[in-house]
Amino acid sequence: xxxxxxxxxxxxxxxxxxxxxxxxxxxxxxxxxxxxxxxxxxxxxxxxxxxxxxxxxxxxxxxxxxxxxxxxxxxxxxxxxxxxxxxxxxxxxxxxxxxxxxxxxxxxxxxxxxxxxxxxxxxxxxxxxxxxxxxxxxxxxxxxxxxxxxxxxxxxxxxxxxxxxxxxxxxxxxxxxxxxxxxxxxxxxxxxxxxxxxxxxxxxxxxxxxxxxxxxxxxxxxxxxxxxxxxxxxxxxxxxxxxxxxxxxxxxxxxxxxxxxxxxxxxxxxxxxxxxxxxxxxxxxxxxxxxxxxxxxxxxxxxxxxxxxxxxxxxxxxxxxxxxxxxxxxxxxxxxxxxxxxxxxxxxxxxxxxxxxxxxxxxxxxxxxxxxxxxxxxxxxxxxxxxxxxxxxxxxxxxxxxxxxxxxxxxxxxxxxxxxxxxxxxxxxxxxxxxxxxxxxxxxxxxxxxxxxxxxxxxxxx
Amino acid sequence: xxxxxxxxxxxxxxxxxxxxxxxxxxxxxxxxxxxxxxxxxxxxxxxxxxxxxxxxxxxxxxxxxxxxxxxxxxxxxxxxxxxxxxxxxxxxxxxxxxxxxxxxxxxxxxxxxxxxxxxxxxxxxxxxxxxxxxxxxxxxxxxxxxxxxxxxxxxxxxxxxxxxxxxxxxxxxxxxxxxxxxxxxxxxxxxxxxxxxxxxxxxxxxxxxxxxxxxxxxxxxxxxxxxxxxxxxxxxxxxxxxxxxxxxxxxxxxxxxxxxxxxxxxxxx
Amino acid sequence: xxxxxxxxxxxxxxxxxxxxxxxxxxxxxxxxxxxxxxxxxxxxxxxxxxxxxxxxxxxxxxxxxxxxxxxxxxxxxxxxxxxxxxxxxxxxxxxxxxxxxxxxxxxxxxxxxxxxxxxxxxxxxxxxxxxxxxxxxxxxxxxxxxxxxxxxxxxxxxxxxxxxxxxxxxxxxxxxxxxxxxxxxxxxxxxxxxxxxxxxxxxxxxxxxxxxxxxxxxxxxxxxxxxxxxxxxxxxxxxxx
Numbered sequence: 001x002x003x004x005x006x007x008x009x010x011x012x013x014x015x016x017x018x019x020x021x022x023x024x025x026x027x028x029x030x031x032x033x034x035x036x037x038x039x040x041x042x043x044x045x046x047x048x049x050x051x052x053x054x055x056x057x058x059x060x061x062x063x064x065x066x067x068x069x070x071x072x073x074x075x076x077x078x079x080x081x082x083x084x085x086x087x088x089x090x091x092x093x094x095x096x097x098x099x100x101x102x103x104x105x106x107x108x109x110x111x112x113x114x115x116x117x118x119x120x121x122x123x124x125x126x127x128x129x130x131x132x133x134x135x136x137x138x139x140x141x142x143x144x145x146x147x148x149x150x151x152x153x154x155x156x157x158x159x160x161x162x163x164x165x166x167x168x169x170x171x172x173x174x175x176x177x178x179x180x181x182x183x184x185x186x187x188x189x190x191x192x193x194x195x196x197x198x199x200x201x202x203x204x205x206x207x208x209x210x211x212x213x214x215x216x217x218x219x220x221x222x223x224x225x226x227x228x229x230x231x232x233x234x235x236x237x238x239x240x241x242x243x244x245x246x247x248x249x250x251x252x253x254x255x256x257x258x259x260x261x262x263x264x265x266x267x268x269x270x271x272x273x274x275x276x277x278x279x280x281x282x283x284x285x286x287x288x289x290x291x292x293x294x295x296x297x298x299x300x301x302x303x304x305x306x307x308x309x310x311x312x313x314x315x316x317x318x319x320x321x322x323x324x325x326x327x328x329x330x331x332x333x334x335x336x337x338x339x340x341x342x343x344x345x346x347x348x349x350x351x352x353x354x355x356x357x358x359x360x361x362x363x364x365x366x367x368x369x370x371x372x373x374x375x376x377x378x379x380x381x382x383x384x385x386x387x388x389x390x391x392x393x394x395x396x397x398x399x400x401x402x403x404x405x406x407x408x409x410x411x412x413x414x415x416x417x418x419x420x421x422x423x424x425x426x427x428x429x430x431x432x433x434x435x436x437x438x439x440x441x442x443x444x445x446x447x448x449x450x451x452x453x454x455x456x457x458x459x460x461x462x
Numbered sequence: 463x464x465x466x467x468x469x470x471x472x473x474x475x476x477x478x479x480x481x482x483x484x485x486x487x488x489x490x491x492x493x494x495x496x497x498x499x500x501x502x503x504x505x506x507x508x509x510x511x512x513x514x515x516x517x518x519x520x521x522x523x524x525x526x527x528x529x530x531x532x533x534x535x536x537x538x539x540x541x542x543x544x545x546x547x548x549x550x551x552x553x554x555x556x557x558x559x560x561x562x563x564x565x566x567x568x569x570x571x572x573x574x575x576x577x578x579x580x581x582x583x584x585x586x587x588x589x590x591x592x593x594x595x596x597x598x599x600x601x602x603x604x605x606x607x608x609x610x611x612x613x614x615x616x617x618x619x620x621x622x623x624x625x626x627x628x629x630x631x632x633x634x635x636x637x638x639x640x641x642x643x644x645x646x647x648x649x650x651x652x653x654x655x656x657x658x659x660x661x662x663x664x665x666x667x668x669x670x671x672x673x674x675x676x677x678x679x680x681x682x683x684x685x686x687x688x689x690x691x692x693x694x695x696x697x698x699x700x701x702x703x704x705x706x707x708x709x710x711x712x713x714x715x716x717x718x719x720x721x722x723x724x725x726x727x728x729x730x731x
Numbered sequence: 732x733x734x735x736x737x738x739x740x741x742x743x744x745x746x747x748x749x750x751x752x753x754x755x756x757x758x759x760x761x762x763x764x765x766x767x768x769x770x771x772x773x774x775x776x777x778x779x780x781x782x783x784x785x786x787x788x789x790x791x792x793x794x795x796x797x798x799x800x801x802x803x804x805x806x807x808x809x810x811x812x813x814x815x816x817x818x819x820x821x822x823x824x825x826x827x828x829x830x831x832x833x834x835x836x837x838x839x840x841x842x843x844x845x846x847x848x849x850x851x852x853x854x855x856x857x858x859x860x861x862x863x864x865x866x867x868x869x870x871x872x873x874x875x876x877x878x879x880x881x882x883x884x885x886x887x888x889x890x891x892x893x894x895x896x897x898x899x900x901x902x903x904x905x906x907x908x909x910x911x912x913x914x915x916x917x918x919x920x921x922x923x924x925x926x927x928x929x930x931x932x933x934x935x936x937x938x939x940x941x942x943x944x945x946x947x948x949x950x951x952x953x954x955x956x957x958x959x960x961x962x963x964x965x966x967x968x969x970x971x972x
Contacts, residue, residue, distance in 0.1 A: 271683075342678075392649055398658045398695050399649050401665055405674060406527055407642020468805055469834040477831035481820065488819040488856070547815035551872070554779045555832050556804035562832070 031055035031075075038064060049095070056099070060115075061086040068095035068123075076100045081112035082128065085137075091119040100128035109133035109183065110147075113140060120145060130183035131204060134213075139193040147185045149204030151225065184231070185223065188213035196221060206231040207245065210238070218243055228253050229270070240265055251276035251296060260286040270296045277318065280305040288313060293321075299341065302328045311335050311358070319403070320346045324426070329353035335432065337364040338385075342403045345385045346393065351426045362428040369417065372433045379431040386415035386425035471561040478565025482541065486573060491540045495533045496577055502529055503581040507588055518585040519598035523677040525581065526602045527670055531609045532634050534574045538610035539630045541570055542617020542721070549621070549725075559726040567611060567718055574610040578603035594681045597703055601681075604710030605673045609634075611717035618724030641668045659694045666698055672709045676702040732757055732911055733778060733880060738787035740773055740935075747773045749935040751787070757879070757911040759927035760902050762943060764919060770935040771915040772812060775884045778913075779809035791880055792911075808876035812884040814869035818858025822849055822868055825857055829872045839875060846901075847871040848894070862889035870898065880911040887921055899925045919946050 031054045037047055041064045051071025057080050060066070068074075076082035076099035083092060092111060101108035109130035111120055114137050121143040125131045131147035134140055185201035187209040188194060194216040201207045207223030210216070210232040222244045223229040229245030230252035237259040244266045245252050251270035254260065260283065267277035277296035280286070283305045291313045293299040299318035302308060304327040312335040315321040321341030324331075326348055332355040338344040344366060356362055361378060370379040388411055392399045402408050415423055469477070486492045502525030506518035545552065545566075552562060582599035585591065613630055620626040645665055648654050654661050665671050680702040698705055735753035739746075747770045755761045765771050776782040778789050780796055780803070789796040794803040816825045826840045826849075844850050847867040857865065866889040873881070881902070887895045899922075906912045906927070916922055922929075923946045931938040941949055 388646070396649055396655050396658060398662050398692065399646075401662065401671075401675060401695060401698070402642055402646060402649075404523075404678060405642040405671060407639045407646060410639050411643060411646065468801075469831060473834070474832055477828055481817075481824070481828045484824055485817060485819050544817055544819065548817055550776075550781055550809075550811040551814065551816075551829070553781050554804060554807070554809045555829075556801045556807075557832055558801065 031058070034058065038062070038066075044089075056082045057084065058082065059084045059086055060090050060092075063087050063089035063115075065091040065093070066095070067091075067093050070094070072096070073098065076110070076128070078102070080106070081109050081133075083111045085111065085113040085115045085118050088116040088118070088137075090115055091121075092123060093119070093121045094123065096124045096126065098125070098127040100130070102129050104129065104183065107133050107135070107187070109187070113137045116140070119143070124148075128183065130187050131185045131201065133183075133187045134189065134191050134194070136190045138191050140191070141195045142186060142197070142199055143195075144198040145200070147199065147201045147204060149182050149185065149202065149226065151182065151203040184209040185226065188216070188235075192216070195219075201226065207248070208232075210235040214238065217241075222246075224248065229267070230254065232257065236260070239263075244268075245270070245277075247271075249275060251279060251298075253279040253281070254283050255279075255281040256283070258284040258286065261289075262287070262291055263289045264291065266292045266294075267296065267299075268292070268294045272297065274298075276301050279303075280308065283308065287311070292316065294318065298323055298346075301325075302331065304328060306330045308332075309358075313337070314339070315344075316340050319343065323347065324351055324354065326351075326353075331355070332358045333363060334358035334361050335363060339364070339366055341366070343387065343389065345426050346387050346389070347424045347426060348391050349424055351424075354426075356426055356428040357430045360430055362430040362432055364432045364434075365428065367413070367416075368428075368431045370431055370433050377433050379433060383428045383431035384416045384425060385428065386412055386423045388412050388415070388423070390424040468556055471557065471564075474555075474557040474561035475565035475568065478562045479569045480565075482566045482569030483573075485544060486541070486569070489537075489540065489544075491537055492573065495530075495537050495574075496580065498529055498533050499525075499577050499580045500584070502526075504584040506585045506590065518582070518590055518595050519677050519681040522581050522595075522598045522602055523674060526605055526673060527638065530578065530581070530602060530606055531638070531670065532631075534606040534609035535613040535616075535630050535634055536627075537574060538570060538613025538615075539617040539626055540613075541566065541610075542614045542725075543621070543623050543626060546617075546621045546623070553726070560722060563718075563722050563725050567614065567721065570610050570614060571607050571714075574606040575603040578606045598677055598681045601673050601676050601703070601706050601710075604706060604714075605669055608669050608710050608713045608717060611714050611721060615717050615720035615724055618721050619727075637668060637670050641665070641671070658692055662692070662694045662698065666694075666705065667709070669706075669709055669713055672702070672706045675699065676706045732790075732792055733913060734788075734790040735774070735778065736788045736790075738774065738777060738789065739785045740770075740777055740782065741785055747935050748777070748784070748787075751932065751935060752937050753930060755911055755913045755930075756928075757909050758906055760906045760912045760914065760925070762922055762926040762929040763913055763915040763932060764917065764929055764941070765932040765938075767917060769932050771917070771932055772884055773935075774932065775809070775882050775913070775915050776811075779807060779811075779882055780804050781809075781811075806878055807880045807882060808873050808878035810869055810873040810881075810883040810886055813862075813888065814865065816857035816865070816868065819856055821854050821856055822860070823853035825868065826853075826872055826875065830875050833876045835875055835877065839877075843871040843875045844868075846874065847897075863891060863894070866890055867894060870901075874901070879909070881905060881913070883912075883914045885916055885918070886914060887916065887918055895921055922946075 030052050034049060034054045035058060038060060041047055041062065043063045046065040046067060049066060049068045049072045051069050053073045053075055056074055056076045058074060060083065072094065073096045074082050078099055078101060080101045082097050082100050097110040100110045107130060109132060110125040110128035111132045113132065113134045116138045118137060118140040120132055123145045125145060125147045132142060182205040184206040185204040185208060186196060186199065188211065190212040192214045194213065196208065196216065197219045199221045201223045202225045204226050206228040207226045208218065208230055211234055213235045214237050216238045218238065218240045220242045224247045227249045228251065229248040232254040233256050235257050239261040242264045247269045249272045252267055253276065270277055275297045277293040277299045280302045281304060285307045287309045289311045293313060294316040296318045299315045299321045301323040303325040306329050308331040310331060310333045314337045317340040319342050321338050321344045323346040330353065334357060365383050365385055368383040371381050372378065373380055388408055389399050505525065506521040553559065579599060581602050582595050585595055616630045616633065617626050620629050645661060648661065675698060679699045733753065733755040735751055738748050738751040740748040751770065751774055763771050763774065773782065777784045780800060791803040792806040794806065796803045822844065823840065826844055827837045830837050830840050841850065844853055847870050849868055849871055852860065852864060857868065860868065886898055890898060902912050902914065924944045926943040929941040929943040929946065931941055
């Protein structure tokens with residue numbers, strides 16, 4: 001019997017090997033066929049790729065359109081890019097792309113693009129280092145792709161309180177996490193004029209990485225469970241509209257850039273101990289409008305950023321709503337709603353280099369004593385928003401344990417009414433009266449997970 | 463004669479518990495407390511739609527800090543002062559103060575603890591129940607019990623009703639505002655900045671702060687930038703419910719001890 | 732039997748009991764008399780365990796109050812001066828509570844209330860009782876203890892003559908049952924010829940005994956009083972002893 005059992009096992013093993021080899025040979029031969037079709041295709045031709053597994057890598061060096069039918073899988077060899085786009089005007093649509101190399105120093109990606117005007121749409125990218133990597137290729141379009149990094153199946157970003165995560169001390173890039181060994185969802189380097197719309201990115205290192213990438217439009221993308229939803233530097237004149245950056249470890253960080261427009265985006269639930277909803281560092285001449293920034297450790301942080309227009313945003317339920325460094329000047333804050341933040345504003349000085357009223361309209365503040373005798377919706381007396389903790393937050397972080405304490409509230413109330421000098425804070429000369437549904441549909445403090453959660457939006461007084 | 467047919471301690475405690483219950487049935491203060499708790503519990507219903515469940519704990523925090531704590535404290539105080547006229551009877555009983563106080567305190571604990579459940583009831587009935595709400599409500603019950611027992615202690619030590627009321631309110635103000643303001647004032651001191659753990663310990667010992675931190679960081683899961691403030695701050699922020707449970711238990715015990723010491727004082731003078 | 736030896740009690744610099752010695756025998760009604768501030772109430776409170784003495788000993792039925800407090804108090808029932816009760820509780824609730832505290836069956840409560848005419852008020856909150864009714868409730872609670880040693884501090888105050896007489900009968904009856912009865916009072920008129928012994932206390936120490944049936948001779952300003960008649964406070968009398 002034992003001998004018989006051993007024989008059965010051997011037969012099973014042989015069968016398994018045979019099946020595997022058959023699949024590989026088939027995929028390999030399918031890949032060869034596809035490569036041959038690409039090789040034979042005329043420039044501008046459209047190749048419809050049937051369902052099946054196609055072993056890569058593939059190098060597309062002529063302008064062709066590859067349309068994958070449902071079930072068409074481009075599988076890399078784990079050594080290099082799965083698809084390398086080397087010619088302009090290449091289109092890749094409808095594929096599942098997987099199995100890139102893992103060498104960060106070689107920028108291995110599922111789709112690596114050096115040809116201009118590439119169109120990458122409706123693909124599903126998994127099991128790769130970078131999702132889409134663009135290198136010196138302009139005017140590409142990335143639409144409706146789903147990109148899942150290695151951590152996509154790991155669930156939401158861990159709650160730092162429940163996991164006792166102990167981040168690094170770094171001020172901006174202080175998140176030490178396994179994300180460092182992963183690639184980015186979309187990585188743009190040294191290029192201009194892209195359009196990135198409707199993509200869904202999760203579980204990668206950073207969601208979208210910009211470096212020297214100008215004049216790009218980013219719309220309606222959803223980025224979650226990554227390190228930085230947006231990691232961005234030296235990139236000018238870009239527009240971000242209606243994107244959602246949620247549940248990321250460190251939030252969205254934009255640095256050393258100018259001429260940006262951020263409108264109608266949602267930055268939420270970025271909750272590690274140094275996470276930001278939105279971070280500007282040396283970002284100038286930029287408009288930030290109608291965004292929702294909620295449930296973050298620090299909602300919106302401006303450091304050394306000048307001439308930024310911050311208008312009609314909702315800063316809701318953050319631990320600190322807005323932090324403005326002394327080095328930030330010439331920025332204008334108006335019609336923003338500060339609601340349910342534990343600390344609405346953090347600042348180290350009087351912030352007189354920035355304007356808190358534009359064209360006679362200030363901002364909505366929690367607990368403001370607003371007197372509006374002429375009923376024009378604008379308060380008749382200035383509102384003082386003091387920051388009681390000030391720089392102690394960094395020199396004595398334990399002070400954060402006094403957040404929302406009655407004593408802190410009482411002192412803040414007194415300071416806001418008496419406007420005593422010497423305490424950091426901002427003064428809004430014309431605070432706005434009741435924001436009209438400011439609290440409606442506005443959850444605040446976020447819990448980890450996919451939903452925005454917990455709403456002290458109505459409870460945080462002055 | 464049946465001179466030695468004395469009741470057991472349990473019998474005395476049961477008699478005191480029963481008496482406390484009978485007494486509170488007619489106590490307008492208790493009904494005011496219940497109305498307050500129910501009103502506070504119903505306030506989250508004003509939060510629209512889906513935010514109901516999410517905002518309830520935040521409401522509870524403020525209701526407990528600013529209203530329920532004081533109400534519980536005064537309930538305990540009134541319970542003590544209601545006995546003021548009878549101390550000459552009670553102290554002369556052979557069973558002693560302990561069992562009687564035990565029964566009385568138990569009744570008070572049940573009353574304040576159970577009434578605190580009403581804080582979460584409206585939200586629960588409206589479908590907003592959640593483990594977080596239960597945690598916030600349980601914490602509220604703990605704080606309410608501590609406050610009521612503290613009120614009992616104050617009432618037994620200061621048997622004059624006016625002076626007792628002043629002392630109780632002063633104690634509440636110190637716990638609610640004074641400690642925080644003092645610690646805030648001390649936060650800038652170099653000695654404190656060099657040894658933040660002592661500062662944190664002082665904060666941890668205040669049941670109001672312990673409840674606030676629990677709701678803020680364990681229930682609301684508010685993002686917190688002070689996790690690197692040392693192991694103690696991190697431990698507290700991550701184990702806030704456990705600490706609150708231990709603290710309310712210890713404070714209840716201490717308040718009970720203080721009440722016992724106050725009650726057994728002779729009626730000299 | 733109550734034995735008090737060299738009892739001392741001060742409140743700050745005021746020495747209320749300087750060196751009090753008492754021996755109160757069972758089977759008789761003993762008065763403790765003295766002017767206001769003489770130390771009567773303080774002495775009774777110390778004997779009743781409500782106040783700790785600065786020195787001296789109190790023994791009740793052979794049990795030292797300090798060392799065997801529970802045993803001593805178990806043999807004692809004390810009626811304080813001008814007693815008050817939890818105002819929200821009814822007469823019946825108060826009486827039942829103290830019955831339970833004394834290990835007495837609550838079945839005994841109706842009889843005790845009836846003995847002091849309180850049955851018809853048993854549902855009335857004590858906060859709504861008049862002074863006399865409150866005193867009668869106190870007497871009911873006091874008698875519920877069924878203790879061998881009875882201490883009463885000004886028990887006749889607030890009682891009308893009829894109930895004062897009942898009280899005196901009750902105490903004489905209890906004394907005849909072998910109980911030790913000590914009544915502190917400064918209302919001598921109502922107790923003349925109704926007590927068996929009369930101990931005089933002045934300035935916190937014992938001043939000997941007075942003949943209880945000739946108090947009038949010792950306090951000529953007592954006036955002419957009959958049973959239940961107007962009461963003359965002792966401070967208006969000139970002490971002759």
